[in-house]
Amino acid sequence: xxxxxxxxxxxxxxxxxxxxxxxxxWAIGFLVFVAFPLAYSLYMSFQQVRITATGINTTPVGLLxxxxxxxxxxxxxxxxxxxxxxxxxxxxxxILIFSLLTAILLNVRFGGRMIFRVIFFLPVIFASxxxxxxxxxxxxGQLIIxxxxxxxxxxxxxxxxxxxxxxxSILGSFVLVLWSSxxxxxxxLAGRQTIPASVYEAARIDGADPWSTFWKITLPGLSPFLxxxxxxxxxxLFTFPSNPIISKVTTENYGxxxxxxxxxxxxxxxxxxxxxxxxxxxxxxxxxxxIR
Amino acid sequence: MDKSTTLAKSNIPQSxxxxxxxxxxxxxxxxxxKLRLMGVEADKGLLFRVFLYLLLIDVAFxxxxxxxxxxxxxxxDARDLLDPAVxxxxxxFYGGHLAEAYKALNYAASFTxxxxxxGLVSLFQVVSCAIAGYAFARLDFPFKKLAFGALxxxxxxxxxxxxxxxxxxxxxxxxxxxxxxMVVPALFGHGLKGALFVIIFRQFFSTLPxxxxxxxxxxxxxxxRMFYRxxxxxxxxxxxxVFLFSFVWTWNDSYFPSMYMFxxxxxxxxxxxxxxxxxxxxxSEAGGLRFFVEPLKMAASFLIILPLxxxxxxxxxxxxxxxxxxxxxx
Numbered sequence: 001x002x003x004x005x006x007x008x009x010x011x012x013x014x015x016x017x018x019x020x021x022x023x024x025x026w027a028i029g030f031l032v033f034v035a036f037p038l039a040y041s042l043y044m045s046f047q048q049v050r051i052t053a054t055g056i057n058t059t060p061v062g063l064l065x066x067x068x069x070x071x072x073x074x075x076x077x078x079x080x081x082x083x084x085x086x087x088x089x090x091x092x093x094x095i096l097i098f099s100l101l102t103a104i105l106l107n108v109r110f111g112g113r114m115i116f117r118v119i120f121f122l123p124v125i126f127a128s129x130x131x132x133x134x135x136x137x138x139x140x141g142q143l144i145i146x147x148x149x150x151x152x153x154x155x156x157x158x159x160x161x162x163x164x165x166x167x168x169s170i171l172g173s174f175v176l177v178l179w180s181s182x183x184x185x186x187x188x189l190a191g192r193q194t195i196p197a198s199v200y201e202a203a204r205i206d207g208a209d210p211w212s213t214f215w216k217i218t219l220p221g222l223s224p225f226l227x228x229x230x231x232x233x234x235x236x237l238f239t240f241p242s243n244p245i246i247s248k249v250t251t252e253n254y255g256x257x258x259x260x261x262x263x264x265x266x267x268x269x270x271x272x273x274x275x276x277x278x279x280x281x282x283x284x285x286x287x288x289x290x291i292r
Numbered sequence: 293m294d295k296s297t298t299l300a301k302s303n304i305p306q307s308x309x310x311x312x313x314x315x316x317x318x319x320x321x322x323x324x325x326k327l328r329l330m331g332v333e334a335d336k337g338l339l340f341r342v343f344l345y346l347l348l349i350d351v352a353f354x355x356x357x358x359x360x361x362x363x364x365x366x367x368x369d370a371r372d373l374l375d376p377a378v379x380x381x382x383x384x385f386y387g388g389h390l391a392e393a394y395k396a397l398n399y400a401a402s403f404t405x406x407x408x409x410x411g412l413v414s415l416f417q418v419v420s421c422a423i424a425g426y427a428f429a430r431l432d433f434p435f436k437k438l439a440f441g442a443l444x445x446x447x448x449x450x451x452x453x454x455x456x457x458x459x460x461x462x463x464x465x466x467x468x469x470x471x472x473x474m475v476v477p478a479l480f481g482h483g484l485k486g487a488l489f490v491i492i493f494r495q496f497f498s499t500l501p502x503x504x505x506x507x508x509x510x511x512x513x514x515x516x517r518m519f520y521r522x523x524x525x526x527x528x529x530x531x532x533x534v535f536l537f538s539f540v541w542t543w544n545d546s547y548f549p550s551m552y553m554f555x556x557x558x559x560x561x562x563x564x565x566x567x568x569x570x571x572x573x574x575x576s577e578a579g580g581l582r583f584f585v586e587p588l589k590m591a592a593s594f595l596i597i598l599p600l601x602x603x604x605x606x607x608x609x610x611x612x613x614x615x616x617x618x619x620x621x622x
């Protein structure tokens with residue numbers, strides 16, 4: 001019995017050893033390329049950093065930079081952050097709904113589906129790069145329908161300015177919203193495959209109509225993917241290099257930049273937490289997620 | 293129910309419903325009619341089909357239009373550009389803008405840099421992220437929960453938080469202005485979106501049946517043999533998806549190269565475009581003589597994404613199908 005026990009423990013240690021070997025490269029990478037820079041940037045955010053020929057000189061300044069950014073000078077953070085957050089709040093639901101609907105459409109069997117899928121995956125290729133900036137810059141971001149409509153006037157008349165402005169800028173670059181939902185469409189499409197056809201079959205036999213089938217089967221089945229897409233969209237939107245706050249993290253002033261990056265990171269986390277909370281509330285009240 | 297039937301009826305004569313199917317439709321009882329039109333699931337009815345095509349073609353047009361604009365603009369010559377009647381179809385092919393963009397981007401050298409960076413990064417990330425993903429999905433190791441938390445943390449963290457210390461670190465190592473700062477982290481399963489790829493692999497491996505490993509274990513295979521002989525061969529869809537994502541994103545990324553390679557002689561194409569833009573705007577501020585900035589930019593953009601389009605054309609078949617089978621999540 002003792003021997004058997006010994007064999008079991010040696011088997012588990014062997015398993016653990018193998019597991020450790022597999023994770024070792026990633027863990028080392030994490031320590032060197034993530035944990036160390038992270039700790040160092042936190043340290044730098046409390047320091048005045050001067051890069052000289054001989055090395056790096058730091059003088060502790062305490063919370064000075066944080067105070068400066070948060071309270072003294074609004075130019076660095078708030079001027080860009082507030083409109084950006086408003087835009088994000090509007091953009092995230094639009095991206096999610098659009099990609100959900102598109103994925104459902106692309107899942108239907110119809111002639112030429114392959115061609116459409118190829119086209120709809122194009123954003124994955126373009127959207128991460130500078131090319132997309134070019135497209136927006138030359139006005140290709142606008143929907144043509146909106147140019148002739150009265151929408152601008154209606155917006156300026158009936159929506160408060162602080163929200164009308166981001167709303168207009170979203171409508172102005174609505175195509176950008178479509179372009180940044182490439183990966184989300186992929187995820188939903190992959191997720192749709194996990195709902196077995198037999199469930200739909202059963203619903204049909206029970207005489208469920210399409211409307212309730214969507215709400216009772218498709219949407220709850222996709223809710224884990226909705227959550228994943230929510231996280232992905234928030235992360236993607238907030239780490240996009242052309243994002244106004246991120247472009248202010250420069251090598252000019254290490255201390256201020258580090259403090260700004262950390263404040264921004266906290267805002268991202270806060271926003272993500274808030275989004276998750278809202279998601280949970282919404283899914284509970286709608287009864288989504290009950291199935292899984 | 294009644295309401296939706298009348299709704300369906302009133303919609304029958306709508307344009308795209310064909311005559312033949314119309315007769316077939318009218319033959320049935322109202323209930324069957326409704327079933328035909330609306331379908332069982334939200335996606336099987338005829339009305340839905342019409343709507344589907346309209347919507348898909350619309351959105352597909354939105355996606356294709358900038359590409360078409362790019363391609364047609366860059367081959368227009370001066371006469372076409374000034375002629376308001378010429379919008380989509382140029383009267384001839386003019387290669388001047390392409391040649392100019394080719395020279396401005398320093399294409400041959402930049403292409404080599406881009407290709408080697410994107411190729412190496414994607415290759416390394418596929419291997420290292422697969423290994424890490426496998427460990428997260430199937431193996432046991434100390435502090436696994438903590439490590440997984442670290443993985444999620446890495447995924448959520450904006451790279452800008454660590455960029456400055458990273459620059460200092462790579463400066464210490466004398467890697468600045470080479471492409472090592474992009475490539476070496478990839479070797480460890482980090483780098484651009486590395487955490488996401490680990491998560492994708494983790495999800496993929498955890499969907500595979502447990503029996504696979506049990507059979508291998510009975511045969512006395514260790515984790516390494518299991519991984520290379522059993523797991524890796526069947527994970528081709530995941531490998532393809534990660535490879536393509538990694539290649540495309542690294543190719544397009546201009547943030548890391550502009551931070552790490554600002555003083556390098558040969559920069560990746562993505563940075564080349566930013567430099568070209570800066571040059572053009574500086575020129576126009578100085579009252580330069582350049583008439584047609586747009587076609588030049590479009591030509592440069594085209595040259596940059598051309599390799600990606602070629603790659604995508606070759607892999608899209610497996611890619612589109614692979615995505616379905618990856619079960620990217622869960």
